[in-house]
Each structure stands twice: as structure tokens, then as C-alpha cells.
Amino acid sequence: MPTKQHVQTRLNGEEVDFLCEPRQSLLEVLRDVLGLTGSKEGCNNGNCGACSVILDGVLVNSCCVLGVEAGGREVTTIEGIASVEGLHPIQQKFLEHAALQCGICTPGFIVAAKALLDKNPHPSEHQVRYWLAGNLCRCTGYDKIIRAVLEAAQTMEAKA
Amino acid sequence: MAESTTYKVIGTRPIRHDGVDKVTGRAIYGADVQMAGLLHGKVLRSPHAHARIRSIDVSRALAVPGVKAVVTGADLPPAEDRVIQLGEGAVNLKYLSNNVLAGEKVVYKGHPVAAVAATSPHLAEEALALIHVDYEVLPPVLDVREAMKDDAPLLHDNLKTKSLGQETDKRSNIATHTQFKAGDVEKGFQEADVVIEREFTTATVHQGYIEPHNATAMWNPDGQLTIWESTQGAFTVQRQLAPVLGIPVAQIRVIPAEIGGGFGGKINLYLEPIAAVLSKKTGHPVKVLMNRAEVFESTGPTPGSYIRVKMGATKDGRLTAAQAYMAYEAGGYPGSPIGAGMMCIFTPYDVPNVLIDGFDVVVNKPKTAPYRAPGATNAAFASETVVDELCEKLGMDPLQFRLHNAAKEGTRRPDGPTHPRIGYRETVQAALDSDHYRTPLEGPNVGRGVASGYWFNVGLQSSVSINVNADGSVTLVEGSTDIGGTRASIAMQAAEVLGLKAEEVRPIVADTASVGYNDVTGGSRTTFASGYAAIEAAHEVLRQMTERAARIWKVEAQEVTFADGVFRNAKEPEQRLTFKEVAAQLGRTGGPLTGSATVAPRGVGGAFATHIVDLQVDPETGKVTILRYTAVQDVGKAIHPSYVEGQMQGGAVQGIGWALNEEYFYNDKGVMANASFLDYRMPTSLDLPMIDTILVEVPNPGHPFGVRGVGEVPIVPPVAAIANAIHRAVGVRMYHSPMAPGLVMTEILAKG
Numbered sequence: 001m002p003t004k005q006h007v008q009t010r011l012n013g014e015e016v017d018f019l020c021e022p023r024q025s026l027l028e029v030l031r032d033v034l035g036l037t038g039s040k041e042g043c044n045n046g047n048c049g050a051c052s053v054i055l056d057g058v059l060v061n062s063c064c065v066l067g068v069e070a071g072g073r074e075v076t077t078i079e080g081i082a083s084v085e086g087l088h089p090i091q092q093k094f095l096e097h098a099a100l101q102c103g104i105c106t107p108g109f110i111v112a113a114k115a116l117l118d119k120n121p122h123p124s125e126h127q128v129r130y131w132l133a134g135n136l137c138r139c140t141g142y143d144k145i146i147r148a149v150l151e152a153a154q155t156m157e158a159k160a
Numbered sequence: 161m162a163e164s165t166t167y168k169v170i171g172t173r174p175i176r177h178d179g180v181d182k183v184t185g186r187a188i189y190g191a192d193v194q195m196a197g198l199l200h201g202k203v204l205r206s207p208h209a210h211a212r213i214r215s216i217d218v219s220r221a222l223a224v225p226g227v228k229a230v231v232t233g234a235d236l237p238p239a240e241d242r243v244i245q246l247g248e249g250a251v252n253l254k255y256l257s258n259n260v261l262a263g264e265k266v267v268y269k270g271h272p273v274a275a276v277a278a279t280s281p282h283l284a285e286e287a288l289a290l291i292h293v294d295y296e297v298l299p300p301v302l303d304v305r306e307a308m309k310d311d312a313p314l315l316h317d318n319l320k321t322k323s324l325g326q327e328t329d330k331r332s333n334i335a336t337h338t339q340f341k342a343g344d345v346e347k348g349f350q351e352a353d354v355v356i357e358r359e360f361t362t363a364t365v366h367q368g369y370i371e372p373h374n375a376t377a378m379w380n381p382d383g384q385l386t387i388w389e390s391t392q393g394a395f396t397v398q399r400q401l402a403p404v405l406g407i408p409v410a411q412i413r414v415i416p417a418e419i420g421g422g423f424g425g426k427i428n429l430y431l432e433p434i435a436a437v438l439s440k441k442t443g444h445p446v447k448v449l450m451n452r453a454e455v456f457e458s459t460g461p462t463p464g465s466y467i468r469v470k471m472g473a474t475k476d477g478r479l480t481a482a483q484a485y486m487a488y489e490a491g492g493y494p495g496s497p498i499g500a501g502m503m504c505i506f507t508p509y510d511v512p513n514v515l516i517d518g519f520d521v522v523v524n525k526p527k528t529a530p531y532r533a534p535g536a537t538n539a540a541f542a543s544e545t546v547v548d549e550l551c552e553k554l555g556m557d558p559l560q561f562r563l564h565n566a567a568k569e570g571t572r573r574p575d576g577p578t579h580p581r582i583g584y585r586e587t588v589q590a591a592l593d594s595d596h597y598r599t600p601l602e603g604p605n606v607g608r609g610v611a612s613g614y615w616f617n618v619g620l621q622s623s624v625s626i627n628v629n630a631d632g633s634v635t636l637v638e639g640s641t642d643i644g645g646t647r648a649s650i651a652m653q654a655a656e657v658l659g660l661k662a663e664e665v666r667p668i669v670a671d672t673a674s675v676g677y678n679d680v681t682g683g684s685r686t687t688f689a690s691g692y693a694a695i696e697a698a699h700e701v702l703r704q705m706t707e708r709a710a711r712i713w714k715v716e717a718q719e720v721t722f723a724d725g726v727f728r729n730a731k732e733p734e735q736r737l738t739f740k741e742v743a744a745q746l747g748r749t750g751g752p753l754t755g756s757a758t759v760a761p762r763g764v765g766g767a768f769a770t771h772i773v774d775l776q777v778d779p780e781t782g783k784v785t786i787l788r789y790t791a792v793q794d795v796g797k798a799i800h801p802s803y804v805e806g807q808m809q810g811g812a813v814q815g816i817g818w819a820l821n822e823e824y825f826y827n828d829k830g831v832m833a834n835a836s837f838l839d840y841r842m843p844t845s846l847d848l849p850m851i852d853t854i855l856v857e858v859p860n861p862g863h864p865f866g867v868r869g870v871g872e873v874p875i876v877p878p879v880a881a882i883a884n885a886i887h888r889a890v891g892v893r894m895y896h897s898p899m900a901p902g903l904v905m906t907e908i909l910a911k912g
Contacts, residue, residue: 023282037192038185040420042370043452047837050370078185091183095175098802101644101810103182104371104420110183133846136837138368138421139644140806141813142845 009070011036012080020067027051029067030077038078038107042136049135052108052115053077059115061134078107081114089159090114090152099148101139109135113149121153121160169655170865173802174662176648182418190374190390190417191449198376199228201438201448202284203431204274204291205458206266209300209524209830210313213264213293216274220290226279227287229441233261233273236433237406241318246399254318255493257404259527260433266295267315267492268526269831270457277438277446300524300830304466304489307333307523315492315522333522335494340502340516340575348481348513352472356549360542362879362897363823364464364489367531368814368842371420372455377435378445385412385436390419392426392641393680398672400429405436415671416641419681423814424530425460427680456835461824462531463489463496464523467542469505477556479565481513482506484542488520488535491527496520500616501535503575504876505543507614508584508768509565514574524830530682532811533615533872537818537879541897544611544880548887558610558884559597562588562770583794583858584768588612590856591770596790605777606787609885612770613876617869618683619764623676624693625756626654626701630747632740634658634701636667639678640690644810644871645803649687650694652799653865657698659725659739676758684869687799688860689761695864696757708749709742763862767869769793771812771877777889782905784820784886786847791877792854796868801855808874809851815878817843823898 004019011034020029027044030036030053039062042048046064053062054076062077081088090113093099100106109132116123116131123131128149129142137145181187218230233239239257243250254263262273274291278284301307301315312333321330323337349355375389385407391397394414402409419426431448438446450459468485484505488496498518506514551558566585572578591597591610601608625637636651651665658665679685702722709727710717719730727742729735746753774788791808798804821841825833834840859866883894892907 021282031192032194035194036185037188037194040189040371041191041449042372042420043837045452045836045838047452048370082184087180087183091180094183095179098173098176098645098800098806100179100182101803101806102369102371102419102421103178103187104189104369104418106182107185129845129848133844136370136842136844138370138423138814138842139810141809141811141843141851142848143809143851144802144806146845146850 005068007068007071010074022068024067025063026065026067026070027062036077036079040104050105050108052111054115059112078111089155093148093152097144097148099144105137117153167656169652169662170799176645177667178647187418189420193376193388195445197444199277199442199444199446200281200284201275201277201435201446202288203272204288206271206273208295208297209269210298211266211295214296215294217292221287224287226283229277229438231275231437233263235437236261244403253403259493260429268524275434277442302523302826302830304487304521307521335520338518342574343513345481345483345513345515349472351480353475354553355472356546357470358546360467360895362465362538364461365818365822366456366461367423367425369421372450373430374449375431375435376447377439379436379440383411387414387432390417392422392682394672395678396680397432401432404433413673419641419643422643423532424682428529430459453835457832458526460529463528465538469542469546471546473550477554477561477564479509479511482511483515486518489523490520491525493527494520496528497535501539504536504614505539507573508567508612510567510571532875536615536876540613540876541879545883548884559588559592581861582766583856586856586858587768587770587792587794590854591772591792594790596772601774605779605889607885607889608774609881610772611877611880613873614768615873616766617764618685619689619761620679620685621760622678622690622693623758624697625754626697628743628753630744632743633664636665637670637675638690639675640681640686641669643681646686649799650690653691654694654698657695684871688867688869692761693757693759697755700757701755704753705742709737711749765796765860765862765868767873769873769877771881773881773885775885782901790852791874794856794858795870796860797857797866798855804870805853807871808853811874812851812878813843815875819879819882819899821898821900
């Protein structure tokens with residue numbers, strides 16, 4: 001009996017097939033099967049947000065989704081945020097504001113911030129803090145992260 | 161060495177060199193390492209806080225298809241009970257080795273007992289359940305004062321108290337008793353008009369870095385071992401690993417990956433020896449990752465503590481005496497940061513009479529690791545609360561009182577050294593002048609608190625090499641792992657000397673085989689000491705470049721000057737060559753050019769911080785909400801101000817978490833009940849306001865650009881500042897940290 005299942009999904013805009021064990025999380029599949037190690041494991045139980053991805057438009061912790069559940073759906077990871085034209089404004093503002101120190105939480109924050117701005121292009125500081133409360137950062141005290149996201153929203157509005 | 165004080169690069173805010181890798185997910189951290197034939201290791205950990213191991217049966221685990229090896233403490237060389245020198249410190253080899261894989265005893269819940277390598281992490285985990293360990297369970301001791309009692313269960317048969325520098329025959333959980341003394345403390349208290357004495361306790365807290373520990377090892381048949389991992393100090397791992405594995409240092413190469421936070425917690429050995437012996441047994445590379453519960457239960461924490469502080473002052477507000485009794489939990493093996501706590505507790509003040517007694521005590525908790533200004537936060541919570549009570553009794557503004565008693569250049573630190581130029585008074589004055597302190601705080605149950613803190617910082621050893629490229633850009637090879645933007649702060653110092661832009665210096669963090677010896681990224685030393693090495697290496701580059709220019713002009717090197725990126729012939733003023741032009745001619749003026757420097761700088765500048773916090777207490781629940789926060793700090797010279805601010809903000813927020821809700825909850829069997837991020841509950845973005853910063857720049861005379869370490873001191877004042885603010889908000893004094901809602905509520909109800 002085969003130990004792995006065949007899954008087809010849309011990942012960062014490309015059709016992708018993979019094999020995974022039913023018990024493997026989407027995070028494990030991304031990292032260990034597909035080699036996309038930008039999504040990080042900080043807790044493996046949905047508490048830290050370092051593995052945040054967007055699944056059919058919804059922000060999820062990929063450690064709490066099974067790999068097989070990605071079948072037939074659309075997944076966006078940190079590797080799918082920048083384009084050939086360059087960095088996404090959120091990424092650019094993270095750099096300009098020094099909104100990262102060690103950087104391990106950064107992919108999760110950027111994915112989560114993108115999911116926020118996709119839904120709410122003009123968030124208040126409180127709305128940003130509320131939305132990002134599922135992502136833990138131990139280095140920055142959040143100050144520069146919040147500023148970067150607020151300024152990215154302004155930049156994106158100006159461009160739009 | 162005199163440097164120009166108008167800088168072109170220093171003090172600017174370039175984008176960090178590793179930034180794009182880190183915002184796109186491309187940066188490779190330890191857990192991201194992949195290689196062919198990789199096996200996965202998992203560690204079996206003790207379910208008991210204190211037990212003797214009678215036997216371990218691994219046969220059923222080994223029989224699982226896909227399981228390639230099982231190791232126990234017996235797979236490490238015999239751990240001798242002797243002290244070995246590790247360069248910057250001495251350690252007992254038995255403790256070092258037994259903490260990695262238990263010997264005859266386990267001394268905390270989560271203590272590693274065995275490990276499995278298998279073809280998948282899931283298989284390895286399943287196999288752990290098949291290992292049978294026969295334990296003789298012993299009573300645990302979990303509190304520092306309980307552990308110090310004569311009838312306490314003893315953790316180690318060989319541990320005898322070292323008291324005031326003397327070995328004793330007393331078997332005890334007290335590893336050491338040390339003392340710092342200045343003047344006559346009894347006389348000092350007699351001269352005081354007001355004396356306050358209080359007792360404080362603090363809970364065990366964790367560094368809380370988001371990236372769990374990891375290590376991948378490949379042990380070749382010729383005995384050459386390579387380790388890939390996230391660590392604060394690749395060379396420190398190499399030095400510790402060699403005696404534990406019984407192989408020469410040169411046989412070990414440690415390749416540091418990016419590191420997802422450390423705060424002191426990624427210096428000790430944990431997984432490296434386990435991955436190494438699993439690789440030796442299997443002939444495959446083996447990757448071992450911790451999960452979050454393992455991180456909480458088996459690494460890090462900073463000590464729980466008991467501190468008694470007594471301070472006296474005259475009625476005109478002059479401190480006359482200060483005394484402390486400090487007992488810190490070391491965890492399962494000796495080595496709490498008691499000495500550091502003692503060095504910091506009264507250091508902001510010029511007090512003539514001081515007596516400090518400190519005790520390093522083993523308890524059945526994980527062996528403590530450094531945590532950002534280790535030991536100093538516990539200490540400042542006690543001393544800065546007592547100072548606040550003195551101010552209250554004397555009717556003095558707490559910042560004016562600090563200004564009045566502030567340590568300054570020439571003040572003797574209680575442990576002996578005399579301060580060079582320091583900027584403590586300047587931080588207090590900046591706090592007094594701040595918009596925050598001058599803005600009245602209004603509303604129900606609100607309060608403003610202040611506190612100060614000190615951290616001595618360290619220098620240790622660093623190495624840097626700079627290679628000049630043909631286009632005049634340079635590659636900077638350094639050995640300090642970059643946890644918070646130090647590639648930028650080191651490269652910027654080299655750029656300043658060389659007259660280059662920050663972007664024209666490409667810094668890389670090298671492994672132990674590719675750069676000279678380098679101590680850990682810790683002790684707030686990296687921008688100071690590795691930056692110092694970068695400056696020295698850049699000067700060596702300039703010296704050699706000057707010779708090349710001289711060769712081109714056929715003059716003596718002393719006739720060539722360098723300023724603003726241009727070499728000039730002193731005899732022929734119109735003859736000039738830019739750095740780039742000389743670089744282009746390296747091939748025909750003598751070949752490739754590398755400037756290297758190794759340093760062990762002595763002129764470390766201590767750091768002081770003064771914090772102001774406004775908060776509100778909910779009188780129905782005891783919950784504290786931070787309304788406004790300002791961190792003021794003497795940063796010496798801010799190389800990259802954004803990352804200096806970031807250190808101050810991050811340290812302050814870790815301190816806020818420590819003050820308000822972080823703690824290990826233990827049951828009476830010594831099992832941690834909240835070993836997850838959900839239940840440990842570090843601050844989230846929603847718990848906090850913006851953190852304002854005021855950078856005070858009093859240059860450190862011991863560094864060419866005036867750099868002081870900035871990373872650690874910002875965690876020192878917050879706990880005390882918050883306790884003092886709670887008192888102003890609702891009139892209760894808090895003597896235990898964390899000041900969780902239940903505890904605050906209890907005090908409010910007791911006050912009536």
C-alpha cells in the first residue's frame with residue numbers, strides 16, 4: 001500500500017504536484033518536500049505565526065493545515081510575495097524601517113500583513129496591531145513592524 | 161587613535177546587507193539546511209525533575225524499520241569531574257557533558273536521556289516511545305531558598321560549596337557564595353535618616369526566541385566533523401564540543417546558519433553532540449530540531465531568584481549605604497549569572513558603603529543560560545524599587561534623586577573597577593527633559609514609574625579580514641553571527657575608514673575554518689569588538705593601499721596621504737588616485753590585497769538606561785495596560801541608529817513581558833505546566849503601544865568611534881519601572897515578578 005498521497009495545488013501562481021504522507025502538515029510539505037523554507041516553524045501549534053501562508057485568500061498557520069488539504073486550492077507563501085519587478089511594498093518598508101532583527105518571524109509577518117492589506121487597505125494602528133497579534137516577534141517590540149505596515153499601506157494607496 | 165567626528169557613513173540608516181534575503185524567505189537558518197542522505201534525530205527527555213537512571217533498554221526502538229541508531233550518555237566519552245578552560249570561562253566537563261545527555265542522574269524535567277536517528281522525524285519520534293528507561297524517582301527541589309536548606313534533596317553528590325573563594329567540604333546545592341564589599345555598611349546605615357529593607361522574588365522566565373534550537377552534523381570516517389546550526393558563537397560551540405566529544409578542535413568545523421534570535425540562549429551546547437554521535441553511528445548527516453516544548457523545558461531559562469535589599473539615605477537625599485543578599489537559581493548545574501547580577505545591582509549609584517552577598521544554587525530546573533544582561537534585571541527590580549520607596553519617604557522626585565546620587569567617571573563600582581567616562585547622569589537628565597516626563601498623566605488608576613539600569617558589556621575577541629576587489633569595493637569576512645543587523649553596523653565602520661559607501665562593503669559571516677577566532681555574539685560586544693576589528697582591518701588595508709599608491713608614483717609610502725577616499729602624493733599635489741583607481745592596479749603593484757585584524761579590546765564602555773512608563777491598572781481584575789513607554793539610553797555612538805532603537809525597543813518589550821506575565825508554572829513534581837507559546841504568553845503587538853526611544857550619545861573613550869554595547873541594558877529597567885508605576889497607579893507595592901493580574905488584584909484587595 002502506498003504511504004504517500006498525490007496532491008495537486010496552485011502554489012505562488014504555479015500548478016504544483018507533490019507526494020506527502022497524510023500526517024504531514026502543509027508547513028512540512030512546503031519546507032521538506034517542496035524546498036520552500038521561507039515559511040518557518042516556531043511552535044508547530046499555531047501560536048507564533050512564523051509559518052503564515054495565504055490559503056484561498058485566508059491567512060492560516062501552515063503548521064495547522066495538512067498537506068493533503070492544499071489539494072485543489074491556492075497557496076501563497078513568502079516566496080510568492082515579491083515579483084520580477086521587485087520587492088512588494090511591505091517588504092520594501094520592512095527594510096527601510098529596520099522592522100526585522102533576527103528575521104525568523106519576518107516571512108510570517110509579511111505574509112500576514114499582505115493578507116491584512118488585501119482585505120483592508122487603510123488599517124488604523126489598532127487594526128494592524130489586532131491583525132498581527134497572531135504573529136510573535138521577540139526582537140523588535142513590534143514598533144517598527146507596525147510603522148512599516150502602516151507606511152506600506154500608504155505607499156500602495158499612492159500607487160493605486 | 162583619533163577619528164574624524166564628522167562622519168559620512170556612521171549615523172546613517174542604510175538598508176542592511178542581508179535584508180532582502182530575510183524579507184523574501186531566502187535566508188537559510190539552521191533548520192533550513194538540507195543535504196543528501198539526511199537522517200532526522202529526536203531526543204528522549206526525562207519525564208521526572210529528579211531521578212537516578214537505573215537502566216535504559218533501546219532494543220525495541222532499534223528494531224523499528226527506518227531507525228538507524230540510538231544513542232545515550234554512554235555514547236559520549238566518559239565525562240570527567242574536572243574543570244576545563246574554554247577561553248573566556250571555565251566549566252566542569254562532567255556538568256557540560258551530562259547536561260547534553262544525562263549520565264547517572266536526570267536533574268530536570270526535559271533532561272536529554274537518549275536520542276534516535278531515523279529516516280523521517282515522525283519515525284524517530286515513534287521510536288522514542290519504545291525506549292524503556294528505568295528511573296528511581298527522587299524528590300525534586302524547585303525553589304532557591306528551599307534548595308539552600310540543610311535538609312534539601314541534593315542534586316549532585318560531588319558538589320561542595322565554594323565560599324568566598326575557598327573550597328569547603330560542605331555538600332550542598334549551594335555551588336558558590338561570593339561577596340563584594342566597599343566601605344562599612346553598618347556605619348553607612350547609622351548615618352542614614354531613612355532606611356528601607358525589602359524582599360523580592362522573581363519567577364523563571366525564558367529568552368523566547370522564535371526559532372527553536374537546531375543542529376545538523378556530519379561525522380566523516382576520517383574523524384572530521386562538520387556542524388551546521390543556528391548559534392550565537394560558532395567558535396564557542398567548537399571549543400565546547402571538542403572536550404565533550406574527545407576530539408581536537410581542528411577536527412570540528414562549525415558553519416553558522418542565520419540565527420532566529422538568541423538573547424544569550426544559543427550559546428550553551430544542546431543538540432550538537434547528539435547530532436554528532438548519531439552521525440558517527442550511522443555514517444549519515446543527521447539533523448536534530450527541537451520543538452517549542454523542548455525549548456521551554458530543556459534550554460535557556462533565566463534564573464528565578466530571591467533578593468533582599470537594604471538601602472539608606474540622608475534626609476537631603478544622599479545614599480549612605482546599600483546591602484543586598486542575592487540567591488539565584490542555576491538550574492540543574494551550577495552557573496547562574498549571580499556574579500553579573502552582583503556587579504550591576506547598585507552600580508548606577510555612587511554609594512560609599514556597600515555589601516553584596518551572592519549565592520549560586522542548583523535546583524531541579526533546566527540549566528540556566530544567559531538572557532540579555534543576565535542577572536541584572538532581577539537585581540534592578542529589587543534595588544530600583546527600594547530607591548523608589550526611599551524617594552517616596554523623602555518626598556523627592558525619583559529622577560532628581562538619581563541625578564543627585566548618580567555614578568560618574570571615577571566612581572568605584574562595588575566589585576572594584578572605576579568607571580571611565582559614562583553617560584548615566586545624561587540619561588537621567590534626558591528623561592527629566594523628555595516630552596514624556598514633562599507631560600502630566602491624568603485619569604483613573606494610572607501611574608508613571610521610572611527606573612534605571614546598568615550593564616557592563618564585554619569586549620572579548622574578534623577577527624575580521626577585508627579583501628579589496630578590483631573595482632574598489634570590498635568583501636568583509638567576520639565571525640560574529642548576525643542576530644540583529646550587525647553585518648551592517650560592522651560594515652559601516654569599515655566603510656567609514658575606507659571612504660566607501662556602506663553598500664560598497666559586502667559583509668559575510670564566515671565559519672570556524674574561514675576566519676580567525678571570534679567570541680560569541682553576546683555581551684553587547686559585536687558592534688563594539690567586531691566593529692573594532694573591522695576598523696583595524698580597514699586601517700591595515702589603507703596602509704597597504706598607501707604602499708601601492710607609492711609604488712605607482714615611485715615615492716616612499718610616508719609621502720602618500722589618504723583622505724576622503726583619495727590618495728595624494730605629498731610632493732606632487734596634483735597627483736591623486738582614488739581608492740578605486742588604486743584597487744584597479746593591485747594586480748600590477750604586488751597582487752591581491754587583504755587586510756586582517758584580530759582584537760581583544762580592553763576599552764569596553766558600560767551602558768546605562770533610564771526608562772519611563774505610564775500604565776493603567778484595572779481595579780476589577782488587576783490587569784496592567786502599558787499606555788506610554790520611553791527608553792532613554794547612553795548608546796556611546798549609534799552606528800546605525802535604527803538598529804540601536806530596535807535593540808532598545810525589543811529589550812524594553814522583553815522586560816514588559818517579564819514584568820507582567822511571563823513565568824514558568826511548575827507543579828510540585830517539577831513539571832512545567834505552560835510549555836507553549838500560548839500558555840507562556842509573551843507580549844503580542846496588541847499588548848503594546850509604540851516604544852519611544854531617546855538616544856544619548858556619550859562616546860566611549862575605549863572605541864575609535866565611541867561605540868558602547870547597546871543590546872542588553874534596555875531589558876534591565878522595565879520590571880522595576882513597571883512596579884513603581886503600579887504603586888503610583890493604585891498604591892500597592894509589588895515585590896514579586898511577574899506582576900500578573902491575580903497578584904496585583906491580591907495586593908489591591910489586601911490594601912482594602
